[in-house]
Amino acid sequence: MSPSVRKSEPVLVRPLRPVSMSSDIKLSPFDRGLAKMSVPALLMFEHPIQDVANTIKRALSQALVDYYPIAGRMVAGTDDGELYIRCSGDGVTFVSASANRALKDFISLDLSRAGRALLDELVICQDGGFGPTDPLLLVQVTEFSCNGFTLGVTWNHALADGAGMAQFLQAVGELACGFSAPSIVPVRCDDSLLQNFPISSAPLQITIPSSLINRIKVEFSKRFTGEPCTKFEVASAVLWQCRTRAIICNPEMPALFSYAVNIRKHAGAKQGYYGNCLTGQLVMATSGIVAGADIVDLVKMIKQSKEKIADQFKKIEDSNQQAVGPQMEQLAQLQYSILIVSSWGNLGFDEVDFGSGGPGRVTPYGEYRPPFPLCAMCLPLKAKDGVNMLGAVVKEEHAGAFLGEIERFTK
Template sequence: MASSLSSSSSSSSLKFTVRRSQPQLVAPAIPTPHELKLLSDIDDQEALRFQVPMIQIYGKQASMAEKDPVEVIRKALSQTLVFYYPFAGRLREGPHRKLIVDCTGEGVMFIEGDADVTLAEFGDSLQPPFPCFDELLYDVPGSQQITDTPLLLVQVTRLKCGGFILALRFSHTMVDGFGYQQFMNAWAEMARGATKPSIAPVWRRELLMARDPPRITCNHREYEQIQDTLPSSNHNLIQRSFFFGRLDIAALRKSIPQHLQHCSTFDLITACLWRCRTKAMQIEANEDVRMMCIVNARGRFNPSLPVGYYGNAFAYPAAVTSAGKLCQNPFGYAVELINKVKGEMKEEYLQSVADLMVMKERSLLFTTVRSYIVSYLARTNFRVIDFGWGEAIYGGVAHAGAGGFPAVSYFCSAKNGKGEEGMTFSIFLPAEAMERFTKEFNDMLRNQNQPQSTSNFIRSTL
């Protein structure tokens, strides 16, 4: 499965190289506690044992002309690690595959780079997938391991125009999207001169440990093990990005019945993608298809998880139906399925997942057969992370796919070429399926009585 993401084709004409320094370790600015910290039983499940690539793109800022972004960001990182010192440690695997953070204070990996290219040369490529991403984030040999390696890999690349790109990879076992945003905000605050984060980090991973004895109390269809009778379609994949604007969302909402008008933007766009992707893949009508919805559980606890908790606090309950029902029923059918499965996410559901992980010794992987996963990160808006150079031109996940599983899309806050606020997502599909998906996606928006869709195909390729 891990090899499938590397087979995407490229149509971007922009090619460049980055002159890089040797990777170095950035340690906390002052000594930090040397101790062992257990990850939660949600953190260390098999599905999260990978590193997530992120990217922040910043333009030139006249008021920062005398400042070197590499030095500012490196120093602020060292200061931030004083408060988030577990990130400066290393993961170890204990009995029953339990992951433990050894807070050694060794630091995270940092690379300085210079590229002979301007932001203007990227054109409309300032959305995933990014040209020459392997130049913007050097894959240091051995750095993608889960244990005994730095938990954060950072590269800051200066551009010829005065802008810069911050690309990084973080271990998903340490944080989820909200936790990552909290860490990044703290880092940016330190870069702007703060002496401590405005939100103090909270570890408290014991809050999401399995019960003793563990007991499964919910139906977890996201973990059903299914035999795939068809040959793999994860070959010769390409990636394209698409944009959802305000009018696109309004158009989708017009097409659902009154009793579903309470449904969220997430429900609408997830249902839209699920239908379009299923049609594009030409799945047999009698075959079951799954949409796993990543749902944040922070506000679903009583009492809520503490402010500042930066561990993983989500599950991905699965909506399941046949391909025929999904594609032949009105659009509201898919929306209702998504809305219903999201409603299953309560404190008890996440507790049941933690118990399941312990009972299976963390080795259980989600169902990959005819499955699709959507993560809605638009609410976190990584573009507002300001290291002193203002809002990012793009901030978010660097490409679709996760941990070698290509059928994962992330929604990130973005602007389109006309300056309209909205969100972008990218998707991996075989070339022929991608053409069908593009047509289904555009037709679906066009058919919702919208005079002119603001949705636009942004770019293909990784």
């Protein structure tokens, strides 16, 4: 039996009851530049809940009472031309679907042409980004023959970052489980948020084995007198070096590495803030240095860049500089010389629970193709040992060389 997914017609889910709408919400410096970017996420739940589509649909409607900006639309201000979220209550798109196969046939994330086509059916793709009349959130619930289910969400990046969307989905899960209200009071417009911050100036699935990660962590600790390093730092260094070795054509050309940082605690965001509050931290080196360095030295470079974040905020506060959050257009100008990595393992998506436990798999899988190499560290598959990474990190002509470098590294 060939796998197939049957979808209902899209409907708009509005807040369960009318809410007192505030004035339009002006996008913060962290939101600007993201309004045309869609972010897809796929959460896979192996254990069933009763009447999954209707349960989540009702809980979604309830959650939109507290998170009412999500049910709004993006508009341009008449006086200043800036973008705002209009809290119109127009609703979010919801699709229920069913698949004629078991979830285990999907959860391994087969990235062959046929596999990608199948996975594409589990998320509502927003081709070309978001327009002014589009809902800010698209949701699809797909139930499988084994009664497991997936939750596919695609949202306008100006609405929320990954941590913010995870917070919202946790609230939907709580309401589906019978909570009377979300446990975290949501905040979308935060006047206390630090407004000034400096800009740091072919899909593949890769697994960095735990044995390699642990070996590098031991070497790092020996080299730097017991200093620890993280899985993220190690896996990022391996990815950075393997990619650089695969694409290098001139050792003097830059090989830049950037990673997304949740900066809520540094920016003074209130608890429950779910708008964008992230930036990109940049590590700079030449291709020759990255390709030939001891891997432990690359880990140290990444680790040192993380340690500078708090100091950067202190300098901003002391000098009252005017600066903004990361702009996708500026990152795109760096094009193929930069690799951007984010981690989805610490955003809170793994804590989304509709009553049968958290997801067995979380991934930003989707058809969105950014204009720069981008990779995400996902929650690892239970059947795999190590850090699982998914992204479009090299051009087609470099894919073989890149995977070869990864293989040599992990032997």
